[in-house]
Amino acid sequence: xxxxxxxxxxxxxxxxxxxxxxxxxxxxxxxxxxxxxxxxxxxxxxxxxxxxxxxxxxxxxxxxxxxxxxxxxxxxxxxxxxxxxxxxxxxxxxxxxxxxxxxxxxxxxxxxxxxxxxxxxxxxxxxxxxxxxxxxxxxxxxxxxxxxxxxxxxxxxxxxxxxxxxxxxxxxxxxxxxxxxxxxxxxxxxxxxxxxxxxxx
Numbered sequence: 725x726x727x728x729x730x731x732x733x734x735x736x737x738x739x740x741x742x743x744x745x746x747x748x749x750x751x752x753x754x755x756x757x758x759x760x761x762x763x764x765x766x767x768x769x770x771x772x773x774x775x776x777x778x779x780x781x782x783x784x785x786x787x788x789x790x791x792x793x794x795x796x797x798x799x800x801x802x803x804x805x806x807x808x809x810x811x812x813x814x815x816x817x818x819x820x821x822x823x824x825x826x827x828x829x830x831x832x833x834x835x836x837x838x839x840x841x842x843x844x845x846x847x848x849x850x851x852x853x854x855x856x857x858x859x860x861x862x863x864x865x866x867x868x869x870x871x872x873x874x875x876x877x878x879x880x881x882x883x884x885x886x887x888x889x890x891x892x893x894x895x896x897x898x899x900x901x902x903x904x905x906x907x908x909x910x911x912x913x914x915x916x917x918x919x920x921x922x923x924x925x
Contacts, residue, residue: 725815727808730822737826741900742833745867749838750852752869754845763874769897770845770865790835790862797832800825816911816919823908830901831866838864868897 752758752768759765772786804821807813839859842850850858859865872894881888898906912919 725808725818727805730804730808730818733819733822734826734829737823737900737904738830738833741826741830741904744869744900745834746852748867748869749842749845749850751849752845753847753849757871763872765871765873766869767871767897768845769868771868771897772865786835786863790832793828793832793835797825797828800828812922814919814921816915816921820908820911820919823904823911827901827904827906827908830899830904834866835864836862838867840864866899868899868902870899870903871897 748766748768752766754768754770757765757767800821804818804825807818807821840857840861841853842858842864843854843856844850844858873892874894876892877890879886879889879891
């Protein structure tokens with residue numbers, strides 16, 4: 725795969741990711757939910773940290789996370805460029821790197837810019853390019869919306885750790901960028917031999 729095609733894939737993912745996030749931000753109040761199917765809902769939440777809402781504590785935790793993501797994206801971008809330049813690298817690897825890069829960059833856009841271009845989503849629809857932003861540069865919150873609660877109920881008491889407690893499977897809420905990252909990592913895991921196979925000249 726050429727670098728141009730990899731960039732095109734990244735651009736398409738970023739476009740879909742940002743359009744979906746901006747639509748949710750400007751049409752949903754924080755916490756609002758729409759049921760598409762019983763097992764699939766659109767639920768607007770904002771994530772100021774990492775997966776499953778994990779946060780780095782402290783006044784500079786969010787800033788550190790955003791800066792770390794920027795450095796990581798730079799490293800992934802170089803990995804993509806280097807892989808394409810080697811010519812004989814598998815397309816599985818290039819697609820995987822492009823997906824991971826697009827996803828990481830998509831969430832970075834939220835973290836860097838959303839705090840200064842949107843106002844608050846609590847009890848109101850957010851306004852794009854507002855004069856009353858909810859945050860500052862590098863302190864924006866990532867928009868998540870896809871929720872797949874395939875099963876919800878109380879687990880039997882004999883189940884370790886979660887026994888007798890209310891439980892939801894699958895309880896993660898995510899976005900297009902997260903899907904791209906997960907797909908890219910999945911390719912590296914499940915197609916490992918093909919991804920790291922060097923094609924002969």
